[in-house]
Amino acid sequence: MKKELHFERAEFAARVAAVKSEMGRRGIDILLLSEPANHNYLTGYNAYSFYTPQMVIVALNHDEPIWIGRFMDRISALMTTYLTDENIRAYSDRYVQSAxxxxxxxxxxxxxxxGEKARIGVEMGGYYYSARAHADLVRALPLAQFVDADVLVNWIRIVKSPAEISIMRQAGRIADAMMERAIDTIEPGVRECDVAAAVYHQMMSGTPEFGGAYACTPPYLCIGERQIAPHAAWTDEPLPASTTINLELFGNRHRYQVNLSRSISVGKPASSYYKLADVVVEALNAGLESVRPGRTCSEVEDAFRHTLARHGFEKEARLGYSIGVGFPPAVGERTASLRKGDQTLLRPGMVFHMMPGLWLDDVGITITQSFAVTDRGHEPLTSTPRKLFVK
Known part of the structure; x- marks a missing residue:
């Protein structure tokens, strides 16, 4: 059976070793991981099977992680992980959506x-760790001590290897192709849903060199009055002769996702909107130029915020967040944010989506940049010009 692994075994081994080291530091004997992104990071596992209970167990006294999932998904574990057969455990269908x-x-x-009397770490804040899951585990292991190990693996994931950065460059190229396709498709009279369809086609088709995959969320087409709503859905209405579109897209390659947002004006916008775009781009560039290893996330946000303030604007939401491996419902790693007060030190290999979107009373604008922190500054992961597009 052909293995669908995108990293060398040595890289997986280093990831597991880093997790075990942190477990040892915290006094955790066994770590129960519910998040699909962490399953993928530590084992390579990739299948759309996380709608049923699924776990990866890391134990200090066991060499490899153990994957646990539904019996019919065992074949995906054999195909997409490096794990030996005995470390792939499947439960029968009688456990699925039953008593x-x-x-x-x-x-x-x-x-x-x-684990009967062990100190067990669980992801209390994970999207896929329910109150029922915790209650059932506590009932089944009454002598164990459960501790919150949420984002333990996420903080290890935050620094990407050269191999991961290489894949994210490809994801960025897919995002660029998606944005180009969207801009080419947008015209008066074209239905919003047909713009979304073109974006989805490009998302999967990728580039001539490599294909894409489904993203963590649907693309956001925030059109007309919905331009001030950051996460709006599209309709089947035709585009009018004059409107604004805030478009956020996601290129995904081997589960690594890169975000890209641009504002597109159908018809000539007001001069004030041109000026707003210039202000946002100036502040975005100021934030990017401040990126250096050893600086804090807060210092990067400060460079952006002060530039924006000179023009009389303020952004209430965070400026950006760490990205990498992504599964629904969100790509954010739930670790570092580019926001005031976040003292996380930037390190080479960290990747962020800098999102200086402004959603004001009557207009919205989104011109963003995903980037990797390098030894000397930053590397943009997309090449779409940072500007307002006018059709």
Missing amino acids: LSPYDFVADVAKELG
């Missing part, structure tokens, strides 16, 4: 690893 709890199965595997 039985698959977390009893998870608990039994944990017991094999000495």
Whole structure:
């Protein structure tokens, strides 16, 4: 059976070793991971199967992680992970959407690893760790001590390897192709849903060199009055002769996602909107130029904020967030943010989406840049010009 692995075994081993080191520092014997992005990061696992309970277990006394999932998804674990057969565990279908709890199965595997009285870390804030999951595990392992290990792996993921950065460059090129396709498609009379369809086609088609994959979220087409809503959905209405479109797209390659937003004016916009675009781009560039290893996320946000303030504007939301491996519902790693007060030190290999979107009372504008922190500054991961596009 052909393995669909995108990294060398040595890289996976280094990731697991880093997680075990942090577990040891925190006194955690067994780590139960529910987040699909962390499953992918530590094992390579990739399938749309996380709508049923799924876990990866990392134990200090066990060499490899153990994947646990539904019986029919075992084949995907064999195809997409480096794990040996004995470390791929599948529960039967009788556990799926029934009165039985698959977390009893998870608990039994944990017991094999000495988890009956162990200190067990769980992702209390994870999107895929429910209150029922926690209650069932506590019931099944009453003598264990459960501790919150949320974002333990996420903070290790925050610094990307050269191999990861290489894949994210490809994701950025897909995002550029998607944006180019969207801008080419946008014309008066074209239905909003047909713009979305063109974007989706390009998302999957990718570039002539490599294809894409589904993103963590749908693309956002914030059109007309919805330009002041950051995460609006499209309709089947035709585009009018004069309107504004705020478009946020996501290129995804091997589950690594790069975000890209641009504002497109259908018809000539007001002169004040041109000026607003110039202000946002000036502040965005100031933020990017301030990026250096050793500076804090807060210092980068400060450079942006002060530039914006000179023109009389203020951005209430954070300026950006760390990105990388992504599964629905969101690509953000839930770690560092480019915001006032975040003292996270920038390190080479970190990747952020700098999102200086402004949603004002009657207009919105989104011109953004995803970038990797380098030894001397930053590397843009997309090449679409940072400007207002006019059709």
